Amino acid sequence: MQDAKPRILIATLGTRGDVQPYIALARELVKLGAEVVVSTGEGFETMIENAGARSRPAAINFQALLQQDEIKEALHSVTGKLKAARRNMALQQNVAKDFWTTGLEEKPDLILFNLKATVMTLVGRRLDVPALSTALQPVIAPTRAFPLALFGIPDMGPYLNRKSFGLGRLLMRFGLGALFKPLRTEAAKELGATGSTIDGFAPERMSALSLQAYSRALVPTPDDWPAEYWQCGYWFTDPDPDFTPTEDLARFLGEGAPPVYLGFGSMPSKDPKDLTEILFGALGMTGQRAVIATGWGGLVKETLPSGLAERVLVIDNAPHSWLFPKCAGIVHHGGAGTTHEALRWGRPSLVCPVFGDQPFWAERVHKIGAGPAPIPQKKLTPETLSGALKELEKQDHATSAQKAAAEMAREPGARGTAERLMGLLAPS
16 A cells, blocks of 8 residues: 655745745645645635645735735834734734634644744644744844844844844734634633744654745854754745746847846835836936836836836836846845845845845845845935946946855755655654
8 A cells, every 4th residue: 555645734924925935845845745735825826736736725815915005004114014913913813713724624744834824833733743933034043143034123242133032022922812812712722832833833753843944145054043943045936947928028138238127026115106216217327228027016117218218128027037047136125035036046136125024134135245235115216226226237246146146056945945844754
């Protein structure tokens, strides 16, 4: 009789940058013989199925959510964040219940979850299966080497750096108390167990491995981490060999020097039209060829000013793994995914962060010499952007980016992580 395939459940929430790496990992797990279910927000079903996994969507759509005025405000102010968190608590509680139900119904042998899906720790406790925490940025693994990668906290020295993680965990626990409220009766035993839900659960026969899925090229492994924090490198998606660009994009890329890419991914801006005009103004000053991607609403498709039509192309989007290797430099918001993807191909970056972990990645890119000093998106002007775009052309930045790419290529990545996880499930 043939052995049953190991069953693995992956739970993650967020925009594409929060989901795509997990789908890349799912693809590798499937190749190694696992049966994988990915539970996340709506809109990623096709990507998941194309990876050979099965989709169990939770009742939330982040693309639609990010178009709401209150959510846009939340990205740009502290009061906006608090207001949005209160108004959307019922939605988040429903998602937590969805994850709980999915986990109990799927009965996996192994669970992987990100910080927005810590209810999976309770599922692991109920089923007595490992539920391993994962992170695409340094937020759950305390260290003296750097501060919590949220809120734009600067390096404060070893003592306060480590304390910042304690503060972050305190805020997380406060939020989780309200999030788990609908499960207080049904999961009372699991909620009352010792140990933090943030760190996951491991049965006695296994170690509590925590996957830190970001590159040592940007964040050298701290010497004060215990063995369970494994820095496995980022989980990249391989370029799609079947992707066909639009005629306009193919023609533009083929008729001149590699352009600069400018795009802010899933981040909606306060004034997309104004931000687009800032980009146009800066490119008018630099004379560079450029591709501008409008993404999920951060920019708009405006008619190009006279003088730009021959050297600037505005598109909706294109796969980063296909487009970035064809570009000279990347201007972006500093999400973990875009930051790693640009460096993966040895391309220098100018980071224009908005919130969250973006200022951390912006500082890291500049620190390793792979791009100019970051400019927060709210401080962008045609003049500041044009100066940074010219600096982006310096060979020193390209050389540092290529060095980072070489380091990333040596890391375990999605394949190496999948192999280690399958090893955990192998009969002893």
